[in-house]
Amino acid sequence: MTDGDAFAAPARFPPARPSPPHGAPSPAAGNMEPRWSLRGPLRLPRCSACLLLLLGTAGFFLSYAVEVDVKDASNATCLYAHWMMRFLIKYETNSSDYKNATLSLSSNVTHDGSICGNDTQAALLAVQFGEGHSWSVNFTKTNETYQADFITFAYNTNDTAVFPDAKRKGPITIVVKDTMHPVQLNNVFVCHNTDSIEAENVTQFFWNLTLQAFVQNGTIGKKESRCDADTPTSAPTVLPTVANVTTASTTTLSPVPTTAPKPVENPDTGNYSLKSENETCLLASVGLQLNVSRDKPLLININPKTTSADGTCGNTAATLRLNDGNSRFIDFTFVVKNASANVRRFYLKEVNVTLLNHMNGSVILSADNNNFSKWDASLGSSYMCRKEQTLEINEVLQIHTFNLRIQPFLVKENKFSTAQECSLDDDTILIPIVVGAALAGLIVIIVIAYIIGRRKSYAGYQTL
Known part of the structure; x- marks a missing residue:
């Protein structure tokens, strides 16, 4: 152009x-x-x-x-x-x-x-x-x-x-x-x-x-x-x-595409925050992608350039609401568990998604799941997962997250605290898994070879 x-x-x-x-x-x-x-x-x-x-x-x-x-x-x-x-x-x-x-x-x-x-x-x-x-x-x-x-x-x-x-x-x-x-x-x-x-x-x-x-x-x-x-x-x-x-x-104007659809690129990472009394109380950095599965799967990337953040902060509960500017709203609710214990932790408990018709305000899709136990970390730290994760909202809707880092409580100096990484990001666990799989395979091969050898040896002797 x-x-x-x-x-x-x-x-x-x-x-x-x-x-x-x-x-x-x-x-x-x-x-x-x-x-x-x-x-x-x-x-x-x-x-x-x-x-x-x-x-x-x-x-x-x-x-x-x-x-x-x-x-x-x-x-x-x-x-x-x-x-x-x-x-x-x-x-x-x-x-x-x-x-x-x-x-x-x-x-x-x-x-x-x-x-x-x-x-x-x-x-x-x-x-x-x-x-x-x-x-x-x-x-x-x-x-x-x-x-x-x-x-x-x-x-x-x-x-x-x-x-x-x-x-x-x-x-x-x-x-x-x-x-x-x-x-x-x-x-x-x-x-x-x-x-x-x-x-x-x-x-x-x-x-x-x-x-x-x-x-x-x-x-x-x-x-x-x-x-x-x-x-x-x-x-x-x-x-x-x-x-x-x-x-x-x-030709290329066929109403039914004969070629595979182009893959949807991963969403851009957005940075969001909430304040309470001029103090930052929640920090989030994440790329979000909605997966709507009705007749055919539909992937919708949330554009951070047009997305605004709102919500509430509290001592034991916090909610981050994202509005992408196109009548799509996503609410993430975090709670603190073991509130009376010496070591307290937070986790993602509930996600609500609402898609509206931006012409007349009618609801196209509304889905929620209030039974999550995701993104668990110690209170005062942040949770991080660079790899793609999937949140199953219901049978119709999924949310894919990329480059996630979240801290819904005890934010200090407007910065993330030390991160607790998800198991997907821990590459060190792959080494014992690979070594263990290789050893198991070797043992199976040795056992099979031994059994075959015994059978052949036994078949070679004749009764006099």
Whole structure:
């Protein structure tokens, strides 16, 4: 991706008072608001997050483009996007057959839940359409760049017009990692050619995309960052119609991936802390990954850049609550055991996980386990485990931890105390295990050789 020249604003961003198309009558003088924009005869709405629906055609289906202009508290643009998209979904019928459904944007699109974002909270671009379908993407930023993180798509098989005779009823949600490269802050990301993402029997198509997250001072940038597909020699955009999507079943546009999915990378390690009366009372350093196992396993890395920490500290109990900025909440509760003994220890007793729909706040998944005895260490020390560990919350949800170090009690000078390491990190235990296994194998070989030798010797003598 390279930065291009300043883009031509009239091609994508309408002026404050657009002129009518050639041949159309000019609006009457006076206070009459213009009815024409550069995209067609649509009156521009005055709202905090303006959504313009543009009617076009692509093959047999109607294709609506979406324009979202999210405003901040001062009514300045903070997130802008204009794009077109379509979905190809493979679903199971009541007769155990599989059908392909095409889901396009309808005219009743809303934008509830879109937010500006800031240095600590992810920006969110969200739309809802049709009979209970929704799509969203969140953006994170650094000091110099911004990029898309995860795309969340929810489709409702109760929509019988799109999913006739569907065996599974109700909303189905998939989350995929976006492949967008980091974009320089104050640059506009543009991709006219068709791009697609495949996951869990769903292919998402995008084209004619223009967006900018974390808009500065309410002004859309003047430089473009182009996608790799928009090269000078690239072919023009081919809109995904019934014909070319169906015939693409033998190419990379197949709705069911034939290649193994790319492995999810280990999550980044986040550093979290709690304070009580301006004194640090809890320290945690950990990389977290959620493993949701419903129809297919789904791995979700918790991004520490957008995750905030809250909770409570106490003498015998402490709770660390993590909010990843994308409606995912994880609570870790620690308690002290043998409180009256001379040697006291702490351990992880309970974990609660809640996943919400960031569009309407409804609960997607809620799971808890209050019967743990993990991460045990002496009070006043920290617990450390560099290797991957797994917390079984229930039959649907697991949490994988990486590079863990935790101290929920008696933190001094805002630093971890001496660590008690987990057995997984103790490599010295491998040596006696390997030596013991080798000796056991040698003994077995000697015994077998002895038995075989005795049998042969016995068979060699004959009775006279």
